[in-house]
Structure formats: C-alpha cells, structure tokens
Amino acid sequence: MITLDAHAPSGPLAEKWNRHRNEMKLVNPSNKRKFKILVVGTGLAGGSAAATLAELGYNVEAFCYQDSPRRAHSIAAQGGINAAKNYQNDGDSVYRLFYDTIKGGDFRARESNVYRLAQVSNAIIDHCAAQGVPFAREYGGLLDNRSFGGAQVSRTFYARGQTGQQLLLGAYASLIRQIGRGAVKMHSRSEMQELVLVDGVARGIVTRDLVTGKIESHVGDAVVLATGGYGNLYFLSTMAAGCNVTAAYRAYKKGAAFANPCYVQIHPTCIPITGDHQSKLTLMSESLRNDGRIWVPKKVGDKRAPNDIPEDERDYYLERKYPSYGNLAPRDISSRSAKEVCDEGRGVGEAGRGVYLDFADSIKRLGVETIKERYGNLFDMYFKITAENGYKIPMRIYPATHYTMGGLWVDYNLMSNVPGLHVIGEANFSDHGANRLGASALMQGLADGYFILPYTMGHWLATAKLPKVSTDRPEFKQAEAEVDGKVKRLLSLKGKRTVKSFHRDLGKIMWEYCGMGRNEAGLKKALELIPPLREEFWKNITVPGAGEDLNTELERAGRVADYFEFAELLVYDALERKESCGSHFREESQTSEGEAKRDDENYCHVSAWEFTGVGQRPNLHKEPLAFETVQLGQRSYK
Amino acid sequence: MNLTLHVWRQKNPQAKGQMVTYPARDISPNMSFLEMLDIVNEELVLKGEEPIAFDHDCREGICGMCSLVINGIAHGHERGTTVCQLHMRHFKDGQEITIEPWRAKPFPVLRDLIVDRSALDRIMMAGGFISVNAGGAPDANALPVPKEHAELAMDAAACIGCGACVASCKNASAMLFMSAKIAQFAHLPQGQPERMDRVRKMVAAMDAEGFGNCTNQYECEAVCPKEISVRFIAEMNRDYWRAWL
Numbered sequence: 001m002i003t004l005d006a007h008a009p010s011g012p013l014a015e016k017w018n019r020h021r022n023e024m025k026l027v028n029p030s031n032k033r034k035f036k037i038l039v040v041g042t043g044l045a046g047g048s049a050a051a052t053l054a055e056l057g058y059n060v061e062a063f064c065y066q067d068s069p070r071r072a073h074s075i076a077a078q079g080g081i082n083a084a085k086n087y088q089n090d091g092d093s094v095y096r097l098f099y100d101t102i103k104g105g106d107f108r109a110r111e112s113n114v115y116r117l118a119q120v121s122n123a124i125i126d127h128c129a130a131q132g133v134p135f136a137r138e139y140g141g142l143l144d145n146r147s148f149g150g151a152q153v154s155r156t157f158y159a160r161g162q163t164g165q166q167l168l169l170g171a172y173a174s175l176i177r178q179i180g181r182g183a184v185k186m187h188s189r190s191e192m193q194e195l196v197l198v199d200g201v202a203r204g205i206v207t208r209d210l211v212t213g214k215i216e217s218h219v220g221d222a223v224v225l226a227t228g229g230y231g232n233l234y235f236l237s238t239m240a241a242g243c244n245v246t247a248a249y250r251a252y253k254k255g256a257a258f259a260n261p262c263y264v265q266i267h268p269t270c271i272p273i274t275g276d277h278q279s280k281l282t283l284m285s286e287s288l289r290n291d292g293r294i295w296v297p298k299k300v301g302d303k304r305a306p307n308d309i310p311e312d313e314r315d316y317y318l319e320r321k322y323p324s325y326g327n328l329a330p331r332d333i334s335s336r337s338a339k340e341v342c343d344e345g346r347g348v349g350e351a352g353r354g355v356y357l358d359f360a361d362s363i364k365r366l367g368v369e370t371i372k373e374r375y376g377n378l379f380d381m382y383f384k385i386t387a388e389n390g391y392k393i394p395m396r397i398y399p400a401t402h403y404t405m406g407g408l409w410v411d412y413n414l415m416s417n418v419p420g421l422h423v424i425g426e427a428n429f430s431d432h433g434a435n436r437l438g439a440s441a442l443m444q445g446l447a448d449g450y451f452i453l454p455y456t457m458g459h460w461l462a463t464a465k466l467p468k469v470s471t472d473r474p475e476f477k478q479a480e481a482e483v484d485g486k487v488k489r490l491l492s493l494k495g496k497r498t499v500k501s502f503h504r505d506l507g508k509i510m511w512e513y514c515g516m517g518r519n520e521a522g523l524k525k526a527l528e529l530i531p532p533l534r535e536e537f538w539k540n541i542t543v544p545g546a547g548e549d550l551n552t553e554l555e556r557a558g559r560v561a562d563y564f565e566f567a568e569l570l571v572y573d574a575l576e577r578k579e580s581c582g583s584h585f586r587e588e589s590q591t592s593e594g595e596a597k598r599d600d601e602n603y604c605h606v607s608a609w610e611f612t613g614v615g616q617r618p619n620l621h622k623e624p625l626a627f628e629t630v631q632l633g634q635r636s637y638k
Numbered sequence: 639m640n641l642t643l644h645v646w647r648q649k650n651p652q653a654k655g656q657m658v659t660y661p662a663r664d665i666s667p668n669m670s671f672l673e674m675l676d677i678v679n680e681e682l683v684l685k686g687e688e689p690i691a692f693d694h695d696c697r698e699g700i701c702g703m704c705s706l707v708i709n710g711i712a713h714g715h716e717r718g719t720t721v722c723q724l725h726m727r728h729f730k731d732g733q734e735i736t737i738e739p740w741r742a743k744p745f746p747v748l749r750d751l752i753v754d755r756s757a758l759d760r761i762m763m764a765g766g767f768i769s770v771n772a773g774g775a776p777d778a779n780a781l782p783v784p785k786e787h788a789e790l791a792m793d794a795a796a797c798i799g800c801g802a803c804v805a806s807c808k809n810a811s812a813m814l815f816m817s818a819k820i821a822q823f824a825h826l827p828q829g830q831p832e833r834m835d836r837v838r839k840m841v842a843a844m845d846a847e848g849f850g851n852c853t854n855q856y857e858c859e860a861v862c863p864k865e866i867s868v869r870f871i872a873e874m875n876r877d878y879w880r881a882w883l
Binding site for chain 2: 048051052055066067068069070071072073075076085087123125126127128129130131132134135136137138139140141142143159160162165166169172173174176177179180186188211238240241242274275277278279280282283380381384385387450451454494496498500501542543544545549550551552553
C-alpha cells in the first residue's frame with residue numbers, strides 16, 4: 001500500500017525552503033565519504049547531481065547508456081534557461097517566475113516545489129557563468145536575455161541555439177573533474193535494468209554492460225534516477241534514439257508511484273514528417289516564435305506557394321486568437337491550434353500536416369544579419385533536413401512529442417514513496433504540472449542537481465540509519481536472475497518481425513488515441529489494441545546475436561518491451577482524468593471557444609499510480625493539490 | 639534510389655574485421671544516412687543476421703555520438719555536417735559507398751562501426767574544466783565579459799566531442815578537440831586562474847593516450863561538423879609555450 005506524503009514544509013510560501021534547509025539534518029564532513037550514492041543518468045539533472053554530491057564529499061557512482069556522460073539528450077535543448085534575475089529591469093521577480101510556471105502548468109503542480117524552483121533559478125545562472133558557460137552577452141559585457149512562451153518578461157538566458165549543450169558541458173566538466181579526483185566512479189555504456197530493494201529501502205541497481213553484456217549489481221545508500229522522459233513511447237518524437245522509460249518503469253514495478261503519466265508535451269515547432277522511413281522528429285527552438293509569425297492560408301486546400309498568397313488571405317491564427325501573447329502562446333495551446341487548422345484542411349506541405357513559420361516581416365524590420373545571428377544554426381538545421389531556405393520561403397512546422405511532465409512521484413525532498421529512491425529532472429513529475437513552459441526544463445534539471453538534491457540527500461543519509469548490505473544478498477541475486485531471464489527470453493523468440501516494426505505500431509496507437517486530442521472512446525480503443533500487440537511482440541519478434549556481446553537490437557528490444565507495459569499505464573491515466581488541463585486535452589471537456597476546460601472540483605490532484613500486475617488496471621492514489629497562495633484561474637493568454 | 643554499401647564488420651575488439659558488401663534498396667532522398675542504414679539493418683534482422691552496429695543517439699547533430707567514415711571522409715562529404723544530418727539527396731542512384739569506423743590507435747573498435755572514445759574523456763579529466771564547486775559563485779553579472787570574447791569562447795565551445803578531427807588526421811591528433819576546450823576557457827576571465835596549468839596537463843594527457851601532434855594539414859577543420867577553426871590550435875600552442883616560460 002502506497003502512502004503519499006509530500007512533506008511540504010509549513011509556513012509562508014517564500015519562507016518554506018529556507019526554513020526546511022535550516023531544519024534538515026546534516027552529515028558531518030568526515031562522514032560523507034562513508035556513504036555511497038548511485039546516480040543513474042548523466043544529463044543536466046544527473047550530471048549536476050553526481051558532480052555536486054561528489055564535491056560535498058560523498059562517494060558517487062554514475063551510470064549512463066551513452067559512451068560518455070557528455071552526450072545525454074539535455075544536450076539537444078536549444079532555446080534557453082529561465083531565471084528570475086530581472087536583469088532587464090522589466091518587472092521580473094521570483095514570484096512572477098513562480099506564478100508563470102504554475103499557471104503555465106495549468107495549476108496542476110505543487111506550489112511549494114515550484115516556488116523553490118523559482119528561488120534557486122538565479123543561483124544556477126551564477127554557477128554556470130562561473131563554470132565558463134559562454135552565455136550570450138550584450139556589448140557592455142553583461143548577460144543578454146530573450147523572451148519565451150508563456151511569459152511577458154525577458155528572463156531566458158541562452159548560448160546561441162545551443163543552450164542545453166553548453167549547460168550540459170558545464171555539468172560534464174564538473175563531473176569529469178570529480179571523476180578525475182576519484183570521487184565519482186563512472187560507468188558509461190551501462191544501462192540500469194532493475195532496482196533492488198532491501199527491507200523496503202532502495203539499496204541498489206542491476207545494470208547490463210552494453211559492451212560485454214555483463215549483468216552487474218551495485219549497492220549504495222541511496223539511488224538517484226535521473227533517466228529523463230518517456231517521449232519515445234510515441235516512436236516518433238524529438239527524443240534521442242536511446243531515451244527510454246526502463247529505469248523509471250522498473251522502479252514503478254518495484255513499488256514507486258508513477259505520477260501523471262498522461263501529461264505529455266507536444267512541441268509546436270518541429271519539422272514535419274516526410275515519410276515512413278523517418279526515425280525521429282527534429283525540434284527547432286521555440287525561441288523562433290519571438291521573430292517568426294505563424295500562419296496558414298484562410299482558404300481550405302489552398303495549394304499556392306506561400307509567397308504567392310497575399311497578406312489578406314493569410315490567417316495568423318495565434319495572433320488572431322491570443323492577441324496579447326500572439327505567437328508566444330504556451331506550447332500546448334500553440335500545438336493544439338496547429339492541429340485544429342490542419343484538421344480544417346488548411347494545413348500546408350505535401351501531406352497537409354504543417355503550418356508556416358514566417359520570418360519575412362522580421363527580416364524586413366531587423367535585417368537578415370540579425371536574424372542569422374539569433375537563429376542561424378536553426379535555419380541551417382532546417383535547410384539540412386528539408387533542403388529549403390527559411391530566409392527566403394516560410395519554414396513549415398508541425399507539433400511533435402517532446403517532453404513528458406509526468407514521471408515518478410516525489411515528495412518535497414525529491415524522494416519517491418520508496419525510501420532512498422530519489423528522482424530528479426524530467427524523470428520526476430514535480431514542477432511542470434500539466435504543461436511545461438519553454439526554458440524551464442534546463443532550469444529544473446539543474447535546480448534539482450546543483451541546489452536541491454545535495455541538501456535533501458544529506459537529510460536522508462543522516463536520518464535513515466541504514467544497515468550495511470552487500471551484493472551477495474538474495475535480493476540482488478534474484479534481480480540479476482530476472483534481468484538475465486529477460487535477456488535470454490528476448491533472444492530466444494526467433495519470430496518474424498523486427499522490434500522496430502512493433503515500436504512503430506505502438507507509437508501509432510498512442511499518437512492516434514492518446515496524442516494531442518483524447519476522448520473516452522479513443523482511449524478505450526487504445527486499451528483494447530495494446531494488449532494483443534504486446535502479446536504478439538512477445539511471440540513474434542526476432543533479435544539476432546548473443547547476450548554477451550554489444551547487441552544494439554537487444555538493447556532496443558528491452559526498451560520497447562517496457563514501453564509496451566508502460567503504454568497502458570499512460571492510457572489509464574488519460575482515461576481517468578476526465579478534465580482538460582495543459583497538454584492533456586479531453587475533447588469532452590472544453591469551453592464554448594474550444595479551449596481546455598479544467599475541473600478543479602474533481603481533478604485538482606496528482607494522480608499517482610501503483611503497479612498491480614502486467615495487463616491489470618493499476619491502483620490510483622491521489623495527492624490533493626492545495627493552493628495557499630495563488631488563485632486558481634482559467635488560463636487566459638488572450 | 640539503389641546503392642551498394644561496403645561496410646566494416648568486426649565482431650569485437652579482438653576479432654579481425656573485414657569489409658562486407660550489402661545492397662541498399664528503395665532509398666528516399668529525404669532519408670538521413672542513418673535512416674538508410676536503419677533500413678539495411680531491418681532487412682538483416684529479418685534474415686536472422688546481426689545488424690550493422692553503429693553509434694548514434696540524438697540524430698540532430700549535437701550529441702556527438704555518430705561517427706562514420708563515408709567514402710574516406712569523416713562524417714561524409716557535406717561540410718559542417720554530422721552523419722545523422724547528412725541526407726541521401728547528396729548521393730546518386732547506383733553509387734558505391736564505403737563505410738568505416740573512426741580509425742585511430744587511441745580509438746579501439748568495439749564492434750563494427752563503434753569505437754571506444756573514452757580517451758577523449760580522459761583528456762578532459764586532466765583539465766577541461768574550471769574548478770568551481772556549486773554554491774560559491776558571485777552574481778553572474780559581477781564579471782562582465784566583452785561580447786567578442788564571449789562569442790569567440792562560444793565558437794570554440796561548440797565542439798561536440800565526436801572525434802572526427804582525430805579520425806581525419808594522419809597523426810591521429812586530438813589537438814582540435816582539446817584546443818577547443820582550452821580556447822573556450824582562455825577567452826573568458828573565469829578561465830584565467832588555471833589557464834597555464836590546464837594547457838600543460840591536457841597536452842600531457844593527450845600524449846599519454848597515444849594521440850599524435852598537429853602538422854598543420856587542417857584535415858580536422860575540414861571535417862569538423864561544427865567547423866571549429868584551427869586558429870584555436872595555434873592559440874593553444876602559444877599558451878603551451880608560455881606555460882613553460
């Protein structure tokens with residue numbers, strides 16, 4: 001039985017974190033090295049956490065499936081990172097960043113967590129600047145800012161279109177310094193396969209070495225999952241090929257609650273699909289919406305070239321529907337609006353699933369050089385993929401699965417309901433509610449890793465009083481045997497279809513029935529379609545090669561196998577939440593103008609799911625969301 | 639279009655590898671090079687053969703994981719492009735394409751087209767950082783950085799650590815990779831305290847890993863997917879000499 005206690009400190013919102021920091025137990029400096037912490041994943045959250053915990057003196061072991069901790073998919077974030085510095089003197093404050101974030105998430109996040117995020121945001125910029133992250137600057141040498149969706153102030157710090165890369169390389173530099181000191185033991189090309197509990201406490205993991213196939217146990221005093229999101233469930237997404245839900249899903253099967261899995265962000269500015277061969281979708285930073293205007297033809301089925309369509313026959317639908325935010329309306333709203341105009345038959349491009357992102361006006365106003373300076377790499381990327389020149393003809397964009405707000409449930413200390421299991425970054429559910437604003441993912445990942453977990457971890461270790469355990473324990477041996485059994489089973493099937501073909505079919509079901517628009521009939525249909533496909537997967541896939549080798553097809557099979565179980569959980573959550581909120585749009589719940597309609601009376605809670613068995617309906621637990629400071633309002637960006 | 643591929647296959651680091659020929663049929667010009675390989679691999683898997691192993695992850699040109707030598711050129715013939723962003727429209731129907739792994743002594747082949755690049759991490763470990771712990775930094779605007787310095791630092795920092803520079807160099811030198819990090823910090827005030835120590839330690843680490851030195855052929859710059867300039871190698875060399883004065 002799961003109990004959900006958020007452990008949010010009492011007192012005024014602005015005081016909570018300070019007070020909590022004063023009250024938490026500390027670990028004596030000379031005792032820190034006696035504790036070992038296992039950190040799985042080395043993106044912004046995991047990399048920064050592993051480095052910072054090692055700086056404090058803890059023993060850290062870090063794991064990543066890539067060949068180096070510098071490559072996690074945080075690296076692909078382009079646009080920027082928010083902070084409440086108010087360097088622009090435009091009225092920004094910690095409260096405003098907090099309020100924009102909680103409103104952007106459609107009032108489905110915990111006040112205390114989000115306020116803390118806004119509070120530590122400034123320290124992140126300071127630390128990253130000190131690490132030598134080459135942020136964009138003004139001529140006077142001070143830091144530059146740009147605006148992002150869902151905010152009316154300029155609070156986004158950036159490094160050209162490669163902010164995620166630069167921040168990740170900053171975290172990587174700190175991490176590699178600690179690896180060099182011997183404070184972190186790094187396991188690259190190593191994938192977590194199982195979480196190990198001893199007496200109900202998370203005490204270790206089992207990994208598979210992706211080069212040798214060796215299955216190994218690792219023991220620690222705490223386990224940190226920083227394993228990212230599950231967007232690849234949809235097959236086509238902006239995720240890296242290797243991104244997967246396996247670590248988080250294995251923790252869920254061992255008793256960790258999975259919160260709000262149905263909150264999946266579909267990002268509005270991606271390059272449209274060109275054909276069945278496509279392996280991924282490419283996102284272009286939403287910062288493009290600062291200077292690009294989004295439009296479709298007013299007429300249905302208008303096949304003229306974009307530059308031949310006169311001004312008065314264009315529908316700048318975001319500017320028309322949301323005059324005060326215009327092209328900078330939040331991501332969920334922008335994506336849904338794009339789907340609507342395409343559903344009406346006004347979409348552009350060969351398949352009609354696209355809208356224009358037009359820079360002609362900005363180029364006229366600012367000159368092509370300024371646009372090049374701001375977004376040059378994005379225009380280059382667009383050209384490489386489409387062979388079209390975005391400076392001359394409008395770009396075509398369409399929404400794609402991008403970020404997952406849902407994740408493992410955590411309390412204020414970033415610990416799951418399984419004692420000792422901490423979850424940070426995109427892998428947890430905590431800060432973005434039902435929709436994440438742009439430039440907030442980098443902020444959250446680094447807040448968790450640099451400035452929150454290092455404090456709360458000390459409290460856990462100082463209070464847990466853990467017995468010494470070793471990997472000889474039966475719990476580890478059993479987990480190893482389970483992993484080995486799964487590998488052998490996947491290799492033994494010798495069926496007639498590839499893993500990828502099943503993944504593609506699963507993705508189609510999810511996109512069709514659990515994508516940008518969801519309804520009861522469709523979700524029930526998905527629940528009918530997934531189990532037989534999963535059964536066929538376990539009978540009919542073929543995975544060549546051996547388990548004791550570098551076997552890329554086996555890696556993929558293990559990940560997709562977990563997606564097949566996880567998909568049902570996501571659909572159950574979407575079905576149960578009968579309101580629309582943020583990214584979760586239930587067609588039954590909309591205003592007369594077609595906007596998402598929340599139901600605060602019945603759904604102002606976090607849905608945290610407990611595993612009951614494969615193919616069985618999981619148990620729902622609710623954490624009520626109490627708003628002490630903000631007034632719940634219908635989100636309006638008009 | 640239809641193509642003929644000649645691909646390096648090698649079961650493990652100890653095995654002797656060889657080139658194997660495969661057809662690639664019905665390839666769309668809109669596919670990326672890796673999507674073309676995906677299709678070849680799907681066919682191999684259905685025949686019960688092991689697919690061609692290659693490194694890849696983000697598939698949008700930023701993670702630095704993909705690493706193929708195509709027709710003798712690291713990342714293929716398109717300038718400033720990673721393999722994952724190289725599209726098939728740049729090839730001709732009927733073309734023969736050879737695909738090999740990064741070849742350099744410090745990069746042992748793990749399987750087929752996948753090599754071990756951990757030597758690059760070990761160079762970084764020697765000094766590719768500014769020694770600051772989380773928590774003690776002054777306000778970010780307390781230290782102004784002239785825009786042109788920040789821009790130069792960013793030009794260098796754009797390196798994705800793929801190792802194409804090593805693969806293309808006849809000396810298997812990692813100097814473009816290493817100088818990019820050294821120059822990023824050398825152009826920023828934050829990087830000054832450790833500047834001389836950093837360059838000494840990183841050069842020593844590069845030598846210890848068995849990478850060669852630069853003899854000014856600029857092959858590295860030509861294949862660099864982020865078009866990092868060799869000027870940073872010159873800057874690094876200047877710093878290296880100054881560090882010993």
